[in-house]
Structure formats: C-alpha cells, structure tokens
Amino acid sequence: MARIRFRQPSILPGFGLTFGFTIFYLSLIVLIPILGLFVKTFELDWASFERIVTGPRFLAALRLSFGASLLAALFNVVIGTLIAWVLVRYRFFARRFVDAIIDLPFALPTAVAGIALTSLYVPQGWFGRLFAPYGITIAYTPVGIWIALVFIGLPFVVRTVQPVLEDFNREVEEAAATLGAPRRTTIARVILPPLLPAILTGFSLSFARAVGEYGSVIFIAGNIPRQTEILPLLIVFRLEEREYAAAAAIATVMLLVSFLILLAVNLIQTWSTRRFGHV
Amino acid sequence: MSNRAKAFLFSTVLAAGVQFGGLGFAFAQDTLNNVSYDPTRELYREYSEHFAKVWKEKTGKDVVVSNSHGGSGAQVRAVVEGLPADVVTFPLEGDILAIEKAGLIDAGWQAEFPAASSPYTSTIVFLVRGGNPKGIKDWNDLVKEGVQVITPNPKTSGGARWNYLAAWAYELEQTGGDQEKAKEFVAALYRNVPVLDTGARGSTNTFVQNKVGDVLIAWENEALLSLKEFGAGEYEIVVPSLSILAEVKVAIVDKNVDAKGTRELAKAFLDELYSAESQKIFARNFYRPLYPDRVDPADLKSFPEVKLITIGDVFGGWEKAQPEHFGDGGVFDQIYSKD
Numbered sequence: 001m002a003r004i005r006f007r008q009p010s011i012l013p014g015f016g017l018t019f020g021f022t023i024f025y026l027s028l029i030v031l032i033p034i035l036g037l038f039v040k041t042f043e044l045d046w047a048s049f050e051r052i053v054t055g056p057r058f059l060a061a062l063r064l065s066f067g068a069s070l071l072a073a074l075f076n077v078v079i080g081t082l083i084a085w086v087l088v089r090y091r092f093f094a095r096r097f098v099d100a101i102i103d104l105p106f107a108l109p110t111a112v113a114g115i116a117l118t119s120l121y122v123p124q125g126w127f128g129r130l131f132a133p134y135g136i137t138i139a140y141t142p143v144g145i146w147i148a149l150v151f152i153g154l155p156f157v158v159r160t161v162q163p164v165l166e167d168f169n170r171e172v173e174e175a176a177a178t179l180g181a182p183r184r185t186t187i188a189r190v191i192l193p194p195l196l197p198a199i200l201t202g203f204s205l206s207f208a209r210a211v212g213e214y215g216s217v218i219f220i221a222g223n224i225p226r227q228t229e230i231l232p233l234l235i236v237f238r239l240e241e242r243e244y245a246a247a248a249a250i251a252t253v254m255l256l257v258s259f260l261i262l263l264a265v266n267l268i269q270t271w272s273t274r275r276f277g278h279v
Numbered sequence: 280m281s282n283r284a285k286a287f288l289f290s291t292v293l294a295a296g297v298q299f300g301g302l303g304f305a306f307a308q309d310t311l312n313n314v315s316y317d318p319t320r321e322l323y324r325e326y327s328e329h330f331a332k333v334w335k336e337k338t339g340k341d342v343v344v345s346n347s348h349g350g351s352g353a354q355v356r357a358v359v360e361g362l363p364a365d366v367v368t369f370p371l372e373g374d375i376l377a378i379e380k381a382g383l384i385d386a387g388w389q390a391e392f393p394a395a396s397s398p399y400t401s402t403i404v405f406l407v408r409g410g411n412p413k414g415i416k417d418w419n420d421l422v423k424e425g426v427q428v429i430t431p432n433p434k435t436s437g438g439a440r441w442n443y444l445a446a447w448a449y450e451l452e453q454t455g456g457d458q459e460k461a462k463e464f465v466a467a468l469y470r471n472v473p474v475l476d477t478g479a480r481g482s483t484n485t486f487v488q489n490k491v492g493d494v495l496i497a498w499e500n501e502a503l504l505s506l507k508e509f510g511a512g513e514y515e516i517v518v519p520s521l522s523i524l525a526e527v528k529v530a531i532v533d534k535n536v537d538a539k540g541t542r543e544l545a546k547a548f549l550d551e552l553y554s555a556e557s558q559k560i561f562a563r564n565f566y567r568p569l570y571p572d573r574v575d576p577a578d579l580k581s582f583p584e585v586k587l588i589t590i591g592d593v594f595g596g597w598e599k600a601q602p603e604h605f606g607d608g609g610v611f612d613q614i615y616s617k618d
Contacts, residue, residue: 225612
C-alpha cells in the first residue's frame, strides 16, 4: 500500500481524545511561547540581527555558556553514573539519606544555591581559602560558573541512570564472570553499553538545564564582559533596555544551538539503542 | 446525613463565611501599591507605618501599603507591563521617564511635588576595610594597580549608574572637561572590578559577606547601613573630594490611580514624604533629607560636607546621559569592547 497512514492501527481505544489533548496542550505550553520568540525575532531586520549575533561580546558569551555547560554535563555523566552505581549496588548505613541528598539541587531555589556556592569559593571562603595561596581563584572565573552548573545538573544524570541500573539483570554480569571476562571487560562490554541511552538522556537534561541557568550562575560568575558573562545575562540586559526583539534574537540563537546539540545526542542515542538493544 | 458529614458541612460553611467576611473587611480598607527599588526595604517599611497613622488621623480609614522591591530596571519593566503600581519611588529620573514613555505617567510629573519630585537624596561614597589598608582617599586611588573595586553593573543596576557618573565627573573636573580622558579613567576603573553584580545589595554582599575587593563604591545610605550592622572598625567610609547628588524621584502612576480611583491616597502618600516627621525617617535611614532644618541635628552628623555635582549640570540630564553612557553600544559597552 503506497498511502502513508497517519495512524497505525491499534486496539487501544481513546486515541482521538488523548491525541487531541496532547497536541492542544503542547501547543499551549510549548509551541506558542517558542513561536512567539521567533516572531519577535523577525521584528529585527537582517542587519541588526547579524550585528547582535556576531558581536565579539555575544560570541564570547556563547562560547562560555555552551562550553561550560558541555564540560559540566560531561563531568556529571562520570560522577553521576558512579553515584548511581553506589546507590544501587551497595547497601550501607544511611543509604536512603544519601539518596535524598541527590535531589537537593532540584529543591533549592537557584539564587540560594548561587549565593551559598559563591561564599564557599571566594578567596576568603571555606574552599576558596585552600586555593588562594596558589593564586587560583574560583569564584568570578569560568571555573566558578562550571561548578555552579555541575551542582544544578548532577541530579539529572543520577536519576536517569539509577532506575535502569536497578532493573539490570545481574545474571548477565555473573555469566560474563563465569565465562572468564576480567572485571574491566565486564564493565566496558556488559554494563556500560546498555546504560548508554540513560546516560545520554542524563547528559542532555543536565546540559539543557545548564545552558539556560541564570539564578545560581549569576552570583558566582564575575559578569565581566567577554570574560565571565553568560548568554542569559545578555538577554537580561536587553530586557532591561526593553529591547525585546534583540533579547528574543539571542534566545533564538541559544535555542537553535541547543537544539542542534540535543539532536546530535538523540541520534547517538538512537544508534546506541539499536546497537545494544533496548533496556 | 451522618453526624460527621453534618460537622463537615457546618465547618465548610463557617470557613466560607469567615473568608467572605474577611474579604468584605478588606474592601473597607484602602490599599496602595508602592513600587520601589532594592535598598529601600527598611526605609519604606518604616515610612508606611508612619503614613498609615497619618492617613487614619486624617480620614479615619485604614490603609494597607504594599511595597514592592527589586532591581530598579526589573521593577520599571514590571510597571510598564502592567504591575498595578499607584506610586513609584525610584533611584533615577530615567526610570520614571521610561514609564512616562509607556504612557502610564503624564508628562510634567517632575513639577507635581516639591524639589522636582525629589523628597530625599543621597550621594556616592567609598566603603573600605578597617584601617584603610590600601590608603584610598579619592577617585584616582581606584584606578591604581592592585586595587580591587566592587561596584554593580550599571546596565542592570539603576543606582550604580550614579557610581559611574560620579567617577566620570571627577575626571572631567581634574582635566578641565576632557571627555576622552574621562572615558579612559572610567575604563581603567572598571578594569579593576573583578565582579559586576546585578544589583547594589549584591555588591554590598560581595564586599561585606564574601570579603572580596578593597573598596566598595556605594550609595551613602548603603555604606552607613553596613557600618551600623558591622560596627565601626571593620569598615570605614571614605568621602571623595567630589561626588554626585543622587536624586531619588517619586511619581503618581496616573493611568493606574485613575483606573482604581486612588489618586487622592497616592497624592497624600507622596505629599507626606515632605513632612518633618518623614524627613526624620529618611535621616534615620541614612538618606539625606531635603529639609535638613526639620531634622534632629544628631541625625545629620553622619552626612559629611562634600562637593556635589548634579547630573543636570555635568551630563545634561538623564534623557541625554542614559542612551549616551548606558544604552546598547553606549560608552559603558565601549569600554569593554577594547582589548
């Protein structure tokens, strides 16, 4: 049959109602606001749009925002997977308590997190004091921004990897061991491959959250133009000037870059699911 | 109906009755929304209590004043976009001009209240660490190498624009009006700034709580408040040879008060700012009163004599200074685009 059918036959009733609601809701909550962003951006003529998105200050902020977010998400992937492993595979005193601590970065108002992190990492702070004698400053540098982004992104990786790990078939690992695989091989070829889709989801979530993060970063970033200025701050500047179209232009570019990166991650994910099977 | 269900029904009706009764009571009260900027929390809390008493004596009615605080840029945007402010009290004329431009305030509001609608003022001073270890005495000490200066970002903090302008005015005076030199001077000053917080309170916290920097450029009231909180010895105030008169502005939001019918109340709220009692409240909160003669001399002791220039004299007013220095691509952006 050559005709492409919109709906695959299913014995499950209720398609019309639930699908209609889904589309209506997504339009209301997601599509219309984003569409508004694009429409607002088109109020600019090409020349002023180009001027906004090619300025050295914008490009510096773009590099910083996306660079720090990527590095933070990568770091969270490693540490988050490790933490998930510890929480799932070992039984120890106060495990539930440690498990609950993971969610704190979700619950804490971001401004509170930012202020707390800043006061820890300034040269006179508890942690900053340890680095200051070596001439290393953390607060008000890109490193400080990275720390804030690691903080807010950590739960995403732990919480996506954890349930997958819990559902793991332990027999497979035991089989690998009885077949004579060294531990390293078991980790690399038996445990990690099926975890990969979950890890990538955690990476995407952590990254996406970091790119848009304002509240916690703004306190620990120095906000010095072309050095420690993040993209969301540039948007705030434009809003303060009531230059809504310019603000929308910056947001649109951010959205596009994020979309491309997330699309790439999704493709890798599809590939890995196909390669290693669905878990 | 079971007893339990009856009890539930009864308590629900009772609760609803109390609720609506409460609402009815609320309608008999006057309410006034004052939208203000960040560091005036303590000031307007005290002033609102005072005004409620005055209003009760005058009209016999209760009034509830709700004060909204935040960075002035964001507050202005909120009012422009529909926050139902009856009156606005902002740290710069430019803020109120933006609301005027949006059509919410009628032109000529500056003439509605005495002293160009500026019931109290302040100025810009330095707060340094105890003993003044870097020996900071005047603006030219802030551009020296190895001095870390803390000041908010003038793009997001309205109040911090006064800091910037005061530095500019100082160098103009030193060089006999050389604008290029002034620009270089201000650029050198901002090169010594390790962190640009988005608001004045943020900068104060960076300097006071996080102990970053050698000198905080601050409004005099913020500096005096920090001294009061931490005691002398920990910090010192340094008054520069020249500073700027920071003119706070107040206005009635005409469109909102006409829609709500609160013009009389709004006018009374702002009129009362000029009474002797209110002027005393300002002085106690470390703002310079408009009428020093109505204030206890003891409260004036914290305000030293300082040569003050005004934005009208040196910069041709906000209408000109705002786009020239703080607009997109303005001087402040330029000093950060050079390598």
